[in-house]
Amino acid sequence: xxxxxxxxxxxxxxxxxxxxxxxxxxxxxxxxxxxxxxxxxxxxxxxxxxxxxxxxxxxxxxxxxxxxxxxxxxxxxxxxxxxxxxxxxxxxxxxxxxxxxxxxxxxxxxxxxxxxxxxxxxxxxxxxxxxxxxxxxxxxxxxxxxxxxxxxxxxxxxxxxxxxxxxxxxxxxxxxxxxxxxxxxxxxxxxxxxxxxxxxxxxxxxxxxxxxxxxxxxxxxxxxxxxxxxxxxxxxxxxxxxxxxxxxxxxxxxxxxxxxxxxxxxxxxxxxxxxxxxxxxxxxxxxxxxxxxxxxxxxxxxx
Amino acid sequence: xxxxxxxxxxxxxxxxxxxxxxxxxxxxxxxxxxxxxxxxxxxxxxxxxxxxxxxxxxxxxxxxxxxxxxxxxxxxxxxxxxxxxxxxxxxxxxxxxxxxxxxxxxxxxxxxxxxxxxxxxxxxxxxxxxxxxxxxxxxxxxxxxxxxxxxxxxxxxxxxxxxxxxxxxxxxxxxxxxxxxxxxxxxxxxxxxxxxxxxxxxxxxxxxxxxxxxxxxxxxxxxxxxxxxxxxxxxxxxxxxxxxxxxxxxxxxxxxxxxxxxxxxxxx
Numbered sequence: 001x002x003x004x005x006x007x008x009x010x011x012x013x014x015x016x017x018x019x020x021x022x023x024x025x026x027x028x029x030x031x032x033x034x035x036x037x038x039x040x041x042x043x044x045x046x047x048x049x050x051x052x053x054x055x056x057x058x059x060x061x062x063x064x065x066x067x068x069x070x071x072x073x074x075x076x077x078x079x080x081x082x083x084x085x086x087x088x089x090x091x092x093x094x095x096x097x098x099x100x101x102x103x104x105x106x107x108x109x110x111x112x113x114x115x116x117x118x119x120x121x122x123x124x125x126x127x128x129x130x131x132x133x134x135x136x137x138x139x140x141x142x143x144x145x146x147x148x149x150x151x152x153x154x155x156x157x158x159x160x161x162x163x164x165x166x167x168x169x170x171x172x173x174x175x176x177x178x179x180x181x182x183x184x185x186x187x188x189x190x191x192x193x194x195x196x197x198x199x200x201x202x203x204x205x206x207x208x209x210x211x212x213x214x215x216x217x218x219x220x221x222x223x224x225x226x227x228x229x230x231x232x233x234x235x236x237x238x239x240x241x242x243x244x245x246x247x248x249x250x251x252x253x254x255x256x257x258x259x260x261x262x263x264x265x266x267x268x269x270x271x272x273x274x275x276x277x278x279x280x281x282x283x284x285x286x287x288x289x290x291x292x293x294x295x296x297x298x299x300x301x302x303x
Numbered sequence: 304x305x306x307x308x309x310x311x312x313x314x315x316x317x318x319x320x321x322x323x324x325x326x327x328x329x330x331x332x333x334x335x336x337x338x339x340x341x342x343x344x345x346x347x348x349x350x351x352x353x354x355x356x357x358x359x360x361x362x363x364x365x366x367x368x369x370x371x372x373x374x375x376x377x378x379x380x381x382x383x384x385x386x387x388x389x390x391x392x393x394x395x396x397x398x399x400x401x402x403x404x405x406x407x408x409x410x411x412x413x414x415x416x417x418x419x420x421x422x423x424x425x426x427x428x429x430x431x432x433x434x435x436x437x438x439x440x441x442x443x444x445x446x447x448x449x450x451x452x453x454x455x456x457x458x459x460x461x462x463x464x465x466x467x468x469x470x471x472x473x474x475x476x477x478x479x480x481x482x483x484x485x486x487x488x489x490x491x492x493x494x495x496x497x498x499x500x501x502x503x504x505x506x507x508x509x510x511x512x513x514x515x516x517x518x519x520x521x522x523x524x525x526x527x528x529x530x531x532x533x534x535x536x537x538x539x540x541x542x543x544x545x546x547x548x549x550x551x552x553x554x555x556x557x558x559x560x561x562x563x564x565x566x567x568x569x570x571x
Contacts (some may be wrong), residue, residue, distance in 0.1 A: 030386035031405060037446040041423030048426045099322065106319040119557055123550065124323045127492055130549035132331050132542045133507050134526040138328035138534060142346060174404050182326065232414070240416025243509065248530040259418045259510070266422055266441035266514065276426055279419045290414060 022050075049276035060270030068285055070277045078261050078278065085258040088170070088287070089239035092177035094258055096234050097227070099178070100186040104226075105219075107186075108193030125186050128179075137249050144175075144250075168252030176244035184233035193219075193224025228297050236286055258282050266268075315326025337539035356538040362537040367523035369541050371437060375521060376505040377445035384498045386445075387452025394453070395460040404539070412450045420447060421514030424469065428515065435517030439519045444508060448501040453502060459493025499552070506545070 052065035075082070102205030103125070111118045128136060144150055144166040154160035166172050196219065220227075242259030245251035251260075258278060266275035333411060336345055340352040360366040390409070393399075411421065422442050428435055467489065473479040509523035526538055 020397050020399070023393045023399050026389040026393035026397075027399075027405065030390040030453075031408065033386055034408055034412065034446065034449060037424060037427075038420070039408070041420070041427040044430050045419070045427040047425045048430070102315060102318055103322045106315050121319070121323060123553055123557075124326060126553075127330060127546075127550065129503065129507070130328055130546045131333055132523055132526060132545075134509060134523050134530070135333050135534070135542050136329040136539065138530060139332040143328065143332060168330055179326075179329075179344060236414060236416055240418040241510075242418060243527070248527075252471070259416075262418050262422055263513070266425060270428065271509045272429065276423055282416055283419045286414070286416060 031104055041149040045276045048272050049280050051273045060272070062272060067273070067301050070273045071281070074274050074277050074281070077274075078258065079108050080286075081256050081261050082258050082278075082281065084256070085239050085282075086289075088177060088245070088257060089235050091174045092181060092238045093231055093235045095174070095178040096107075096182050096185040097230065100182055100189050100230065101244075102276075104186050104193050108190045109196055109198065112194075122190065125183055133180060134243060134249075135178065135277035137243060140172075140176055140179065141250055167250055168247070168255070171254055172250040173245045173255045173257075176250040177238045177241060180244065181234040181238055184237070185230040188229035188233065189223065189226040192229075196222050224297060228294060233291060233295070236290070239277055239286060240282060333539050334543045334546075337536055337543045339536050339539075341536045345539065346533065347537045355540045359537050359540050362535040365522075365525060365535060365537045365541060368522045371520060372506055372522040375437060375440050375444060376502045378441050379401070379505045380498050380501040381449055382441075382445045383448035383452050384494060384502050387449045387497060388456045388494055390449070391453045391456035391460050392486075392490075394457055409450045409453050417447075417508075417510040418514075421511035424511070425514040435515055436519045439515045439517070440512055440519060440521065443511050444505040446506055447508075447511065451500055451504060453499040455497035456490065456493045459490050459496075463489055496498075503549070505567040513514055 018250065047064060048062070049070055050064070050066050050068065051062035051070075052067045054061040054063045057063075107121045107125070123279045141143055142148065146165055146167075151160065151166055155162055155164075160166075164176050198281065200213055200218050205211070209217070224266075240259050242257055242263050245247055245255045245257040245260055247253070251257075258281075262275045262282070265271040266279070336348075338351050338353065339345055339353055340350040340354070342349075354361075372460070390405075392403070394402075421443070424446070426434070427433075428439055433439060463486070468481055468485055472484055472487045476484065507523060509521075509527060512521050513525055513527065518531075520528070522541065526534060529535070529538070
């Protein structure tokens with residue numbers, strides 16, 4: 001094992017510095033593909049976001065322009081939905097982290113003695129991936145509907161007002177976002193905790209630290225790369241999601257998120273510039289937040 | 304340290320068990336309702352039946368959507384796995400300029416919200432006057448799968464011992480011979496994992512598909528549209544069957560990996 005690690009480093013040193021023709025041939029098709037279907041679409045979004053309605057045109061017809069006020073218009077019109085998306089996404093990320101940390105800790109640290117159990121629990125964590133995302137969300141819609149035993153039970157215990165609902169409320173949307181992205185949080189946390197050297201924890205308690213202090217000063221910092229990956233993998237899709245918040249799923253009229261607005265502007269009302277400028281805003285905010293977050297948590301080399 | 308408290312010792316295992324059960328609730332619900340003797344909408348329990356399982360294609364549009372999803376998944380997986388594996392090998396084995404730029408280009412699609420990827424491609428197709436359909440869905444799925452393939456295969460290439468390839472060259476193996484007889488078989492588990500991941504991502508994608516599908520349907524899109532008027536139980540059957548196959552594949556791969564480790568431990 002040690003020998004192969006050594007061999008890898010010598011190989012890396014010997015690797016030719018010039019651009020080899022083979023490397024170019026290997027890279028070119030995939031990079032061209034991404035340029036054509038990832039970068040060009042981003043440019044197309046920027047161009048579309050600045051378009052103006054075509055003169056004497058029909059609905060959905062636009063011409064190229066530099067209408068920067070498109071951005072001001074959508075921010076004025078959909079400011080509430082934009083803020084709500086990030087608020088819901090932050091809540092879902094925090095809940096997913098609180099839910100996943102003890103789970104990942106048990107699987108990655110406590111269950112090390114039983115590899116079979118460890119694998120079984122990991123399969124259970126990723127199992128939701130294998131059933132359609134939309135059906136999972138619809139299952140929760142039925143399980144939280146007004147006739148469900150969850151709601152009738154809560155009402156019987158007076159924990160919920162007699163005329164209250166769960167589906168169609170922000171609670172249901174945040175719940176759905178949290179549930180759907182839990183595996184994205186648990187897996188990176190598990191990967192980080194699984195490598196945690198438990199002798200550090202013993203050292204903590206040998207030095208008379210309380211379990212909580214050991215957790216705060218040893219376990220959490222050592223699992224930071226997992227926390228950062230998990231937070232990014234949960235926050236980014238949650239902020240752009242529009243399935244949970246849609247009215248046919250867990251949302252209602254007051255839960256519309258930026259994704260819903262982009263979808264309805266693009267696919268229903270054919271207001272492409274509005275949809276495009278909202279997309280650019282969403283992407284820009286996420287890039288800024290992600291960069292700031294990764295800098296702050298000191299894990300730049302993670303990517 | 305938790306041995307001092309009887310309760311503390313059981314708290315974490317109990318929580319873990321409850322959390323795992325919680326994660327499985329919607330799967331159990333979907334599975335149970337695949338046996339529901341429903342008429343139109345599959346919401347309230349009306350009795351047990353096997354009809355949905357024996358006549359899945361009774362709800363014809365479900366089957367058609369499912370077939371499209373399989374076709375799209377297979378084609379997108381083959382293209383993305385090929386392109387992604389080539390990039391992964393180049394990234395680990397060669398040095399070249401613009402390396403950080405290429406890494407960024409590979410990372411960004413994974414950090415971009417799906418709704419932006421979907422709207423961007425749709426804007427491109429709109430501008431270029433491309434008719435949306437199965438072809439554009441395949442293009443979209445291939446795009447977001449490539450990065451995941453690169454990440455998965457790269458890990459495998461990095462862990463590969465270059466001495467094995469050197470041995471092949473020392474024994475006068477030609478470049479292609481060394482690649483196909485040594486490198487490729489050693490990379491295969493990583494490539495298979497990447498292909499399975501790609502297929503799973505493609506099969507379950509709804510957000511990007513919705514922007515680029517035009518009139519074509521996929522299994523998730525069918526569910527999204529049907530959600531307004533009620534999902535037929537046959538959709539639950541397909542989802543449950545796919546789930547069981549996926550779990551079986553995971554278990555088989557785990558068992559065979561464990562067997563391989565045992566064989567390896569026995570020989571060395």
